[in-house]
Amino acid sequence: MKVxxxxxxxxxxxxxxxxxxxxxxVSQLAKELNISRPLLYLHLKKLEEVKLIEGSYEISANGxxxxxxxxxxxxxxxxxxxxxxxxxxxxxxxKTDS
Amino acid sequence: MKVxxxxxxxxxxxxxxxxxxxxxxVSQLAKELNISRPLLYLHLKKLEEVKLIEGSYEISANGxxxxxxxxxxxxxxxxxxxxxxxxxxxxxxxKTDS
DNA sequence: TACACATGTAATATAATTATTACATATGAA
DNA sequence: TTCATATGTAATAATTATATTACATGTGTA
Numbered sequence: 001m002k003v004x005x006x007x008x009x010x011x012x013x014x015x016x017x018x019x020x021x022x023x024x025x026v027s028q029l030a031k032e033l034n035i036s037r038p039l040l041y042l043h044l045k046k047l048e049e050v051k052l053i054e055g056s057y058e059i060s061a062n063g064x065x066x067x068x069x070x071x072x073x074x075x076x077x078x079x080x081x082x083x084x085x086x087x088x089x090x091x092x093x094x095k096t097d098s
Numbered sequence: 099m100k101v102x103x104x105x106x107x108x109x110x111x112x113x114x115x116x117x118x119x120x121x122x123x124v125s126q127l128a129k130e131l132n133i134s135r136p137l138l139y140l141h142l143k144k145l146e147e148v149k150l151i152e153g154s155y156e157i158s159a160n161g162x163x164x165x166x167x168x169x170x171x172x173x174x175x176x177x178x179x180x181x182x183x184x185x186x187x188x189x190x191x192x193k194t195d196s
Numbered sequence: 197t198a199c200a201c202a203t204g205t206a207a208t209a210t211a212a213t214t215a216t217t218a219c220a221t222a223t224g225a226a
Numbered sequence: 227t228t229c230a231t232a233t234g235t236a237a238t239a240a241t242t243a244t245a246t247t248a249c250a251t252g253t254g255t256a
Contacts (some may be wrong), residue, residue, distance in 0.1 A: 004102060004105050005106045007099075007102050007229085008105075009213090009214085011214095013102075013181055013184065013187075016182070017178075017182040017184070017185030017186065021182075025232085026224080026234095027231075027232060028197065035215090036215075036216070036217090038216070038217085038234090039214075039215055040183070040237095041234075041235085057233090059223095062223085062225090063224055063232095064223065064231065064232045064233085065223080065232065065233060066232070066233085067232090067233070067234095071178060073177075073178060074177055075175070075177040076176040077173070077175060077176070078105070078172075079171075079172055079173040079174070080118040080169060080171060080172065080206090081118070083105070083111055083114045083118070084115040084118040084119075086111065086115070087111050087112050087114070087115030088115065090108075090112075106245085124202080124203075125203085134245075134247090136245080136246070136247085139204075140245080158200095158202090160253085161224085161252095161254055162201065162202045162203085163255050164202065165202090165204095167197080
C-alpha cells in the first residue's frame with residue numbers, strides 16, 4: 001500500500017511531524033532535517049505522490065521564490081480489518097488502486 | 099517506525115490478511131501465497147519482530163511438526179498526531195524504542 | 197528403502213531504495 | 227560583479243531489501 005510505504009522511512013516521518021506544526025519551504029526543511037536538498041526532494045516526492053503533503057510556490061517579500069509544503073490531514077485506522085479488506089480487494093479484482 | 103516498515107510490503111500485508119482469518123502453518127502459507135519458504139521466512143521474521151504475529155510449534159496427528167503462526171490483534175490510529183508524537187519522542191530523548 | 201511432506205538456514209544474486217556529487221537557473225543585496 | 231539564498235535535476239554511488247538456489251534434518255507411509 002503506497003501510503004504505508006511512504007510512511008516507512010524515518011525522514012519522511014520527520015517531515016510529516018514538522019509539517020504538522022506549520023507549512024515550511026524546501027530549504028527550511030532541509031536545514032531543520034539536516035539533509036541535502038536532493039535527498040529531501042526524493043522524500044517530498046514520495047509523500048506528495050500519495051497526497052500526504054502538497055506543495056505550492058510563493059514569492060516572498062524579498063523576491064525569492066519559495067516552495068511551501070503543507071500537510072494534508074489524514075487518518076488511517078490501521079488494524080487487521082483494514083489490511084484484510086485491502087488485501088482482499090487485491091486478490092479479487094482491484095477496482096481502484098493505491 | 100518498525101511496525102510501519104513491517105507493513106510496507108505487499109507479501110507481509112497478504113500474510114496479515116490471511117492470518118486474520120485463521121492461524122496457518124508455514125508450508126500452508128507458502129502455498130497460499132505462492133512463494134518459496136525461504137522468502138516467506140524472511141517476511142514472517144519481520145512481522146514477528148514487531149510482534150504482529152507469533153509462531154508456535156505443534157505436532158499434528160500424523161506426526162509432522164508444524165509451525166503455526168497467528169496474528170496478534172492490533173490497532174494503530176495512524177494520523178499526523180500519532181506521527182508527530184512519535185517523531186518528537188525521537189528528537190528529544192527516546193525513553194522507549196520501536 | 198524411497199517418497200512425500202514438514203522443518204530450517206547459509207550463501208548468493210537481483211532489485212529497489214536511499215544518499216551523494218555535481219551541475220544549472222534566478223533574484224536581491226552588498 | 228560578487229555573494230547569499232532560493233529553486234531544481236541528472237548521474238552515480240552506496241546501502242538495504244527482496245528473492246533464489248542449494249543445502250540439511252526429521253517423521254510417517256508405501
